[in-house]
Amino acid sequence: MKALALEYYKIRRKKIGLMLAMFLAAEALWAAMSISISISRSAANASWEAIIFSIASMNGLFLPILSAIVVSRICDMEHKGSTWKLLMTTSVGRHHVYGAKYVCANSLMLCGIAAQAAFMIGFGYYKGIEGTPPAGLLLQFICGALLTTLAITALQQWISLAVRNQAFALCLGMLGGFLGTTSGLFPASIRHLFIWSYYLDLSPVTYVYDASAGAYVSGGLPLGLLAVALLAAAALYMAGNYHLSRQEI
Numbered sequence: 001m002k003a004l005a006l007e008y009y010k011i012r013r014k015k016i017g018l019m020l021a022m023f024l025a026a027e028a029l030w031a032a033m034s035i036s037i038s039i040s041r042s043a044a045n046a047s048w049e050a051i052i053f054s055i056a057s058m059n060g061l062f063l064p065i066l067s068a069i070v071v072s073r074i075c076d077m078e079h080k081g082s083t084w085k086l087l088m089t090t091s092v093g094r095h096h097v098y099g100a101k102y103v104c105a106n107s108l109m110l111c112g113i114a115a116q117a118a119f120m121i122g123f124g125y126y127k128g129i130e131g132t133p134p135a136g137l138l139l140q141f142i143c144g145a146l147l148t149t150l151a152i153t154a155l156q157q158w159i160s161l162a163v164r165n166q167a168f169a170l171c172l173g174m175l176g177g178f179l180g181t182t183s184g185l186f187p188a189s190i191r192h193l194f195i196w197s198y199y200l201d202l203s204p205v206t207y208v209y210d211a212s213a214g215a216y217v218s219g220g221l222p223l224g225l226l227a228v229a230l231l232a233a234a235a236l237y238m239a240g241n242y243h244l245s246r247q248e249i
Contacts, residue, residue, distance in 0.1 A: 003100035056203035060180025068173020144202030158240030
């Protein structure tokens with residue numbers, strides 16, 4: 001807990017919250033324009049399912065990049081002024097510092113995902129969507145997005161701490177955003193190999209194409225993919241933690 005408190009203290013002037021808000025505001029604006037155009041073309045698109053699917057599909061682009069930025073900002077200070085070496089001279093072990101950084105990054109990302117859910121509710125009321133906000137679907141959306149983020153931040157933290165030049169970690173985030181955006185074009189057997197595609201795969205709402213039209217279909221999260229995402233997060237975290245604990249400083 002002391003290591004975690006120290007992480008929050010160290011980022012107090014890094015303006016991570018501002019960057020998080022700006023990225024999410026850009027995504028919300030893009031989603032609002034897209035959904036508004038969709039509703040103007042067809043009244044059938046005025047549904048809670050359409051809003052959830054739109055945000056989930058855009059998360060494949062925005063959240064990998066945002067995760068890379070947040071994790072990089074939290075980790076890059078350890079590469080400056082031999083801070084990492086100074087930390088290792090204290091009684092706090094590397095694995096404690098590593099875990100604190102991981103919790104810190106994901107707590108910030110969870111706040112962003114929760115803000116997305118709040119935006120969906122507010123935008124739905126603004127557009128006069130019929131019915132009450134689907135609490136079950138929103139909770140599943142948060143769960144799926146957070147679980148995917150846990151795996152991605154584990155990978156990003158590993159790279160950010162192992163490689164001094166943060167350009168590598170940021171490039172990985174941009175590559176992840178590209179894969180998350182284009183993942184829907186690939187067959188499921190290939191798409192599921194890339195964790196960035198799980199923002200869409202772990203969405204409680206899908207869009208099913210028919211011969212002449214399409215429809216939004218809601219359902220439960222696929223348990224198999226949930227297990228894969230959880231295992232990926234655990235494996236990447238443990239691998240990064242083990243590697244950093246053995247790395248020369």
